[in-house]
Amino acid sequence: MSxxxxxxxxxxxxxxxxxxxxxxxxxxxxxxxxxxxxxxIKKHLNVLLEEKIISATVQGKYRLYNLNLDMLxxxxxxxxxxxxxxxxxxxxxxxxxxxxxxxxxxxx
Amino acid sequence: MSxxxxxxxxxxxxxxxxxxxxxxxxxxxxxxxxxxxxxxIKKHLNVLLEEKIISATVQGKYRLYNLNLDMLxxxxxxxxxxxxxxxxxxxxxxxxxxxxxxxxxxxx
DNA sequence: ATTATATATAACCAAAAGGTTATACGTTGG
DNA sequence: CCAACGTATAACCTTTTGGTTATATATAAT
Numbered sequence: 001m002s003x004x005x006x007x008x009x010x011x012x013x014x015x016x017x018x019x020x021x022x023x024x025x026x027x028x029x030x031x032x033x034x035x036x037x038x039x040x041i042k043k044h045l046n047v048l049l050e051e052k053i054i055s056a057t058v059q060g061k062y063r064l065y066n067l068n069l070d071m072l073x074x075x076x077x078x079x080x081x082x083x084x085x086x087x088x089x090x091x092x093x094x095x096x097x098x099x100x101x102x103x104x105x106x107x108x
Numbered sequence: 109m110s111x112x113x114x115x116x117x118x119x120x121x122x123x124x125x126x127x128x129x130x131x132x133x134x135x136x137x138x139x140x141x142x143x144x145x146x147x148x149i150k151k152h153l154n155v156l157l158e159e160k161i162i163s164a165t166v167q168g169k170y171r172l173y174n175l176n177l178d179m180l181x182x183x184x185x186x187x188x189x190x191x192x193x194x195x196x197x198x199x200x201x202x203x204x205x206x207x208x209x210x211x212x213x214x215x216x
Numbered sequence: 217a218t219t220a221t222a223t224a225t226a227a228c229c230a231a232a233a234g235g236t237t238a239t240a241c242g243t244t245g246g
Numbered sequence: 247c248c249a250a251c252g253t254a255t256a257a258c259c260t261t262t263t264g265g266t267t268a269t270a271t272a273t274a275a276t
Contacts, residue, residue: 038224145235151233
């Protein structure tokens with residue numbers, strides 16, 4: 001199974017995703033948007049490529065990266081499903097206090 | 109803000125969460141369900157506590173852990189929001205298959 | 217052809233993550 | 247009180263992660 005949690009688990013990668021949500025970008029453009037080096041960005045891109053959340057098209061000397069929306073959708077669906085399952089079981093009582101915006105027991 | 113991705117990023121933690129979905133458990137019970145040491149489990153519990161995904165109530169020498177459903181609800185909402193934004197931006201048709209739970213074009 | 221530009225990769229490093237064992241602490245039962 | 251049990255913490259180890267710099271490769275432009 002692909003480890004979607006790994007791909008989304010890093011803030012830089014999530015920011016890249018958010019950027020690519022707006023428009024496709026070359027690696028150079030992405031690099032310029034961050035304060036870290038080109039190889040560092042490339043590694044993040046490689047992770048996202050491995051998980052198939054983005055893909056790249058070659059354009060001369062450029063690599064144009066774009067979101068794989070369906071895969072990103074799957075990734076989030078999987079997470080939502082995980083959480084959702086947890087919530088379903090006790091959703092009735094949860095709904096109640098969520099709406100009231102109050103906790104039932106103390107916190108550390 | 110809490111980093112839900114960090115918390116969910118580890119398989120052991122996800123399993124703990126799944127277990128706590130069924131019922132609250134003492135640390136001892138949780139430890140016995142895994143093949144790793146008590147301190148290792150404790151570290152995972154600490155991560156989940158930090159992210160406020162679980163909470164613990166003291167009962168004598170026991171610590172009873174239980175899910176913080178409202179926090180999971182928040183995580184769920186956050187993720188939905190992220191995806192929703194994504195869909196709004198680019199792809200109305202994607203919304204369709206998300207709701208129907210099926211793809212519209214082939215995938216690797 | 218040579219140079220400039222965009223990307224890829226190699227080698228390295230520090231810090232974080234996930235585990236271990238040993239041990240201290242807190243509570244309860246005999 | 248003391249022993250046993252559940253939990254917490256300290257010290258340590260290894261692997262992974264996220265970063266670095268230096269350099270190689272591929273395409274474009276002059």
